[in-house]
Structure formats: structure tokens, C-alpha cells
Amino acid sequence: xxxxxxxxxxxxxxxxxxxxxxxxxxxxxxxxxxxxxxxxxxxxxxxxxxxxxxxxxxxxxxxxxxxxxxxxxxxxxxxxxxxxxxxxxxxxxx
Amino acid sequence: xxxxxxxxxxxxxxxxxxxxxxxxxxxxxxxxxxxxxxxxxxxxxxxxxxxxxxxxxxxxxxxxxxxxxxxxxxxxxxxxxxxxxxxxxxxxxx
Amino acid sequence: xxxxxxxxxxxxxxxxxxxxxxxxxxxxxxxxxxxxxxxxxxxxxxxxxxxxxxxxxxxxxxxxxxxxxxxxxxxxxxxxxxxxxxxxxxxxxx
Amino acid sequence: xxxxxxxxxxxxxxxxxxxxxxxxxxxxxxxxxxxxxxxxxxxxxxxxxxxxxxxxxxxxxxxxxxxxxxxxxxxxxxxxxxxxxxxxxxxxxx
Amino acid sequence: xxxxxxxxxxxxxxxxxxxxxxxxxxxxxxxxxxxxxxxxxxxxxxxxxxxxxxxxxxxxxxxxxxxxxxxxxxxxxxxxxxxxxxxxxxxxxx
Amino acid sequence: xxxxxxxxxxxxxxxxxxxxxxxxxxxxxxxxxxxxxxxxxxxxxxxxxxxxxxxxxxxxxxxxxxxxxxxxxxxxxxxxxxxxxxxxxxxxxx
Amino acid sequence: xxxxxxxxxxxxxxxxxxxxxxxxxxxxxxxxxxxxxxxxxxxxxxxxxxxxxxxxxxxxxxxxxxxxxxxxxxxxxxxxxxxxxxxxxxxxxx
Numbered sequence: 001x002x003x004x005x006x007x008x009x010x011x012x013x014x015x016x017x018x019x020x021x022x023x024x025x026x027x028x029x030x031x032x033x034x035x036x037x038x039x040x041x042x043x044x045x046x047x048x049x050x051x052x053x054x055x056x057x058x059x060x061x062x063x064x065x066x067x068x069x070x071x072x073x074x075x076x077x078x079x080x081x082x083x084x085x086x087x088x089x090x091x092x093x094x
Numbered sequence: 095x096x097x098x099x100x101x102x103x104x105x106x107x108x109x110x111x112x113x114x115x116x117x118x119x120x121x122x123x124x125x126x127x128x129x130x131x132x133x134x135x136x137x138x139x140x141x142x143x144x145x146x147x148x149x150x151x152x153x154x155x156x157x158x159x160x161x162x163x164x165x166x167x168x169x170x171x172x173x174x175x176x177x178x179x180x181x182x183x184x185x186x187x188x
Numbered sequence: 189x190x191x192x193x194x195x196x197x198x199x200x201x202x203x204x205x206x207x208x209x210x211x212x213x214x215x216x217x218x219x220x221x222x223x224x225x226x227x228x229x230x231x232x233x234x235x236x237x238x239x240x241x242x243x244x245x246x247x248x249x250x251x252x253x254x255x256x257x258x259x260x261x262x263x264x265x266x267x268x269x270x271x272x273x274x275x276x277x278x279x280x281x282x
Numbered sequence: 283x284x285x286x287x288x289x290x291x292x293x294x295x296x297x298x299x300x301x302x303x304x305x306x307x308x309x310x311x312x313x314x315x316x317x318x319x320x321x322x323x324x325x326x327x328x329x330x331x332x333x334x335x336x337x338x339x340x341x342x343x344x345x346x347x348x349x350x351x352x353x354x355x356x357x358x359x360x361x362x363x364x365x366x367x368x369x370x371x372x373x374x375x376x
Numbered sequence: 377x378x379x380x381x382x383x384x385x386x387x388x389x390x391x392x393x394x395x396x397x398x399x400x401x402x403x404x405x406x407x408x409x410x411x412x413x414x415x416x417x418x419x420x421x422x423x424x425x426x427x428x429x430x431x432x433x434x435x436x437x438x439x440x441x442x443x444x445x446x447x448x449x450x451x452x453x454x455x456x457x458x459x460x461x462x463x464x465x466x467x468x469x470x
Numbered sequence: 471x472x473x474x475x476x477x478x479x480x481x482x483x484x485x486x487x488x489x490x491x492x493x494x495x496x497x498x499x500x501x502x503x504x505x506x507x508x509x510x511x512x513x514x515x516x517x518x519x520x521x522x523x524x525x526x527x528x529x530x531x532x533x534x535x536x537x538x539x540x541x542x543x544x545x546x547x548x549x550x551x552x553x554x555x556x557x558x559x560x561x562x563x564x
Numbered sequence: 565x566x567x568x569x570x571x572x573x574x575x576x577x578x579x580x581x582x583x584x585x586x587x588x589x590x591x592x593x594x595x596x597x598x599x600x601x602x603x604x605x606x607x608x609x610x611x612x613x614x615x616x617x618x619x620x621x622x623x624x625x626x627x628x629x630x631x632x633x634x635x636x637x638x639x640x641x642x643x644x645x646x647x648x649x650x651x652x653x654x655x656x657x658x
Binding site: 136168 | 253274282
């Protein structure tokens with residue numbers, strides 16, 4: 001199943017990398033504080049949103065920093081996504 | 095009785111599927127956390143809403159993800175519906 | 189006495205039907221949870237409301253679903269009415 | 283002393299009628315719950331209010347229903363008035 | 377020292393009259409509940425305020441009723457003034 | 471180091487005068503309630519601020535009254551300044 | 565990795581200088597109250613932000629004072645940055 005965001009919404013997927021301590025113990029990503037970095041999975045069409053013309057500036061595949069507490073977590077086919085408004089994306093990581 | 099939404103409102107019906115555990119016990123959908131996925135039952139005409147022109151982008155029959163806590167629950171003829179504003183619909187599931 | 193609503197306001201009257209249990213006991217409508225369905229009694233002229241042009245889309249006699257907690261209860265000649273803004277009417281029942 | 287309201291403000295005076303019980307005891311209006319019905323005493327000129335053009339739709343002498351908790355109580359020459367914005371007047375009683 | 381208000385601000389001075397009880401005891405105005413009546417001391421130029429054109433409708437010397445809790449108390453040369461926005465002035469007393 | 475305010479911001483410096491009691495005891499200004507009078511140290515260029523054109527009406531060197539609780543205290547080179555928006559300046563003292 | 569801010573956002577890096585007491589003890593910057601002075605690391609393109617045209621007035625390398633509690637802390641490659649909206653930058657230090 002594919003999520004097609006509406007308006008200025010963007011579907012993100014958090015980058016949860018495993019982490020290996022110096023002594024070799026693997027700490028799964030989940031146990032760490034939720035990172036604010038995520039990958040753009042799908043981008044809404046923009047256009048008229050709440051009476052204001054919005055142009056989309058992010059593209060699928062980009063790594064972005066998004067605002068803490070923003071967005072809605074959605075679980076689809078056992079994968080967790082975050083749907084945010086483009087305005088909650090603070091910066092692109094290059 | 096049929097619900098005809100006004101303005102940018104959309105009538106949704108939650109998809110509540112029964113779930114069978116591995117050992118064969120059926121857990122009725124109600125006992126699970128309320129899903130945010132729903133089917134579009136009726137779509138308002140859009141137009142001038144709160145001084146802003148709104149165009150409708152969802153269609154009857156689509157599966158959508160809507161914002162948690164959004165909308166009003168309405169019981170009509172023993173069926174429960176949720177009436178949300180289109181802006182509370184985050185994405186369409188394809 | 190007649191209520192003539194101003195601007196985008198609409199006068200509603202709740203539909204409070206008696207209910208007879210299977211064993212024949214009549215439960216007066218009042219004891220049930222307040223329904224959100226009401227009949228449109230009078231409709232304001234619309235026009236410029238709070239700096240925005242509002243067109244009225246409901247008509248006297250229609251059954252409507254209105255937003256919980258919205259509006260002001262008014263008692264006139266021992267009849268109770270609810271005065272809501274048209275935007276608090278979610279859908280028309282047909 | 284006369285109150286001349288500014289902008290979209292309206293000066294109201296609550297209708298406090300005495301009430302006689304069946305047994306003939308007079309209950310002064312004050313002891314009852316504050317009614318929301320009032321008489322229009324003076325009407326502001328309307329015009330540009332908070333950047334929006336406001337046209338006045340009520341007239342001195344009309345009986346109106348106004349929004350609970352709205353407005354400011356003012357005591358002038360031992361008479362109590364309520365000054366509300368026109369938008370807090372819900373309906374005219376005819 | 378003179379206060380010259382900016383934008384749509386108005387400098388007011390509360391009218392605090394002494395009060396003599398029937399038995400001749402003078403109750404200084406201060407001990408009574410703060411009245412909402414005040415004299416206009418200085419009026420700002422109006423003009424563009426917060427992106428909206430404001431025209432001033434009060435004049436120095438007028439007695440006005442202003443909104444409870446509005447404005448900022450300022451003590452200049454041992455005199456206390458209240459600086460309010462014109463929109464917090466409800467009515468002129470004539 | 472010099473503070474150059476952005477947009478409609480204004481840099482203020484509180485006037486903290488020592489005070490001598492009748493009996494000759496000097497009460498340093500700091501121990502009194504924070505005064506709302508300050509000197510204008512630097513004025514932003516105005517222009518487009520939050521989508522609204524702002525014209526600056528205060529000048530360096532003026533004594534002004536500013537809104538209690540407004541602004542941000544900043545310590546630069548052991549001097550304390552307050553940076554406020556021009557809209558938080560209520561009046562100029564002449 | 566490089567942070568490219570979107571819209572009217574600006575990436576800042578706090579100036580955390582070590583401090584040496586008179587007796588020669590070094591107090592690392594971290595232990596002091598968080599300063600509000602920071603260096604501009606990257607500046608968004610401005611343009612249409614929330615329906616309003618925003619022009620950027622800060623440049624990479626400038627020292628700025630930003631609003632307390634504003635912005636989002638982001639840790640990239642073990643360096644901590646603050647991403648603020650340009651409107652949260654109060655003044656440039658020259």
C-alpha cells in the first residue's frame with residue numbers, strides 16, 4: 001500500500017540505524033532518543049493550502065531534519081511513517 | 095438516511111476489520127487502538143469556506159489516513175461515522 | 189415571539205423523540221445523551237461576517253448534524269433553541 | 283449621561299421583569315438566572331473595525347438575544363448596561 | 377513630562393472622585409472598586425497599526441468607558457495613567 | 471560591540487536613577503520595581519515584518535514607555551539591554 | 565554533512581567560549597547559562613513562507629542575538645546547531 005499525501009503534506013520515514021558500542025554491543029536504534037532526521041518518502045502536490053499557495057521544496061529520497069513533536073505517526077503494513085506539513089521540515093541534509 | 099456534508103467537510107467510515115490471533119481467537123476490531131484509516135463515504139462541495147476558496151481532492155470510496163483527534167463522531171441508523179474537514183485528511187492510501 | 193438570526197447564524201431545534209423499550213417502558217428523549225441532530229428553524233441572511241462574505245447553504249425545515257459543544261442554548265416561550273454559526277453545521281440529513 | 287458606543291459596539295439593557303408565583307409571591311427578576319435577552323439602547327457607527335468594514339444591523343429599541351459571557355457590564359447613573367460587539371448579538375426577537 | 381502615545385494608543389486618567397457618606401464620612405475614591413470611566417489625556421496619531429489602517433475616534437478631554445483589564449498602568453511624575461488601544465475604549469460618555 | 475536590531479525591533483536601555491530619601495539615604499535604582507521607562511539605543515529599519523509593512527516612529531535618544539513583560543533582556547559587554555518590537559512601545563515621553 | 569535550511573529558517577551555532585576565573589580556573593562554557601549569542605552558519609532562501617513573502621536579512625558568519633526559547637536544537641556529526649526562523653533573530657552584533 002502506498003501513501004499519497006494531500007496538499008503540503010510530506011511522508012517521512014525515520015532513519016533508525018543500529019549502533020555498535022566500542023565493546024561491540026549492538027544497541028538497536030529504537031532505544032535511543034527519537035532522532036529528528038528522516039527520509040522523504042512521498043511529497044504532496046502543494047497548491048492552495050488553507051487559502052495560501054504553497055510550493056513544495058523537498059523531493060523523495062532527501063534526508064531532512066523535521067520539527068520535534070510535529071506530524072502524525074502512521075503505521076502501514078508494519079512500517080511506521082510520519083506525515084508532516086512541509087513547514088515542519090527545518091532543513092535538508094546534504 | 096444519507097449524510098450530505100457542508101463546505102469542506104468529508105464523511106468517513108472507519109475500517110474495522112476483525113482480527114484472528116494465531117491460536118484462532120477472534121479479536122473484534124473495536125478492542126484495538128482506534129485506527130486512523132477510513133473510507134470516504136461522502137464529500138462536501140468545497141467552495142468558499144471561512145473566507146477561503148477550497149477545492150476538494152478526495153473522492154467517495156477512497157481509503158484515507160486522517161488526523162488523530164480530528165472530526166466529530168456521528169451515529170446515524172446504528173452506523174458510526176466521522177465528519178472531518180478535508181484538511182484533517184493527511185494522505186490517500188493506494 | 190420569533191427569533192431572527194443575524195449574519196451567518198442559524199436557529200436550530202433539537203429533535204427529541206420519545207423512545208419505547210421492548211418491554212413497553214417509555215424513556216423520554218431528555219434522559220438520553222443529547223443528540224446532535226436538529227431541525228433548522230430560522231436562517232440568518234449571511235453576507236459580510238467578520239470581514240468575510242458568507243453564503244447560507246441551509247434552509248428552514250432541514251434536518252442537520254451540528255458540532256458538539258457549538259452554539260448557545262436559548263429559551264423562548266418555554267421552547268429551547270440552539271443558535272449556531274452555519275460553520276458549526278457539519279452535514280444535512282436526507 | 284448618555285453612552286455613545288464606538289465602532290461595532292452596542293449598548294444593551296437587560297429586560298428584568300418581576301415574576302409573580304401562583305400563590306402571589308413576587309420574585310424579583312434579579313434572583314433568576316441572568317437572561318440573555320436585552321433591549322438595544324445605543325448602536326455604534328460601525329465602519330472600519332480591526333481592519334474590517336462592519337455594517338450595523340441592529341436598531342435602538344429592538345429586543346435581542348446576546349451571547350452568554352460576552353460584553354462588559356457598565357454602571358452609569360445607577361443603571362446597569364452591557365456593552366457588546368454586534369457580533370455577540372445572535373438574533374433579534376420579533 | 378508629557379506622554380505622546382504611538383499608533384492607536386490612547387492615554388487615559390481615571391476619574392477618582394471622593395465620596396461623602398450620609399453621615400458625613402469621606403470615603404476616598406481609591407477604596408472603591410476601580411471605575412472603568414476615564415478622561416482622555418492624549419491620543420495617538422492612528423495610521424498603519426499591525427498592518428491595518430486605524431482612524432482615531434476619541435478626542436482629548438472626552439469621558440470614556442474602557443474595557444476592564446485592558447491597558448498598561450504608567451506612573452509619571454506621581455500621576456497614574458492608563459495607556460490603552462483605542463479598540464479597548466467601548467463608549468464615550470456625553 | 472554594537473547591537474543592530476532587525477525589522478521592527480528596537481534596542482532599549484532602562485533608566486535606572488538612584489533615589490535619595492528625605493533623610494539622605496540613597497536607594498539604588500535596582501531595588502525598586504522595574505520601571506517601564508527606557509531610552510531608545512537603536513532602531514531597526516522597519517520594512518516588511520511578518521507580511522506587513524512597518525514604518526518606524528521612534529528615534530535613538532528618545533525616552534519611551536514600553537509594555538510590561540515585553541521584549542528580551544540581553545547582556546552585552548556587561549550592559550543590559552531590552553530588545554522590543556516597536557509595537558511594544560506605548561508612548562514617547564517629552 | 566551540511567544543513568540547508570528551508571524557507572525563512574537560519575542555522576545558528578552558539579558561541580561557547582571558555583572562561584578563566586581570576587585565580588586561573590577554567591570554567592567551560594557549557595556550565596554557564598545558555599547565551600543567546602550565536603553565529604549564522606546557513607541561511608534559508610526566504611521567499612513565500614506561510615503565504616507571506618520573506619526577504620532574508622542575515623548572512624553567514626554574522627554574530628546575532630536570538631530569542632530565548634526559540635528554535636530547535638539539532639545534533640549533526642557531534643556538533644550542536646540551532647535552527648530558528650529569521651524572525652527569532654533580534655539583532656546583529658557588530
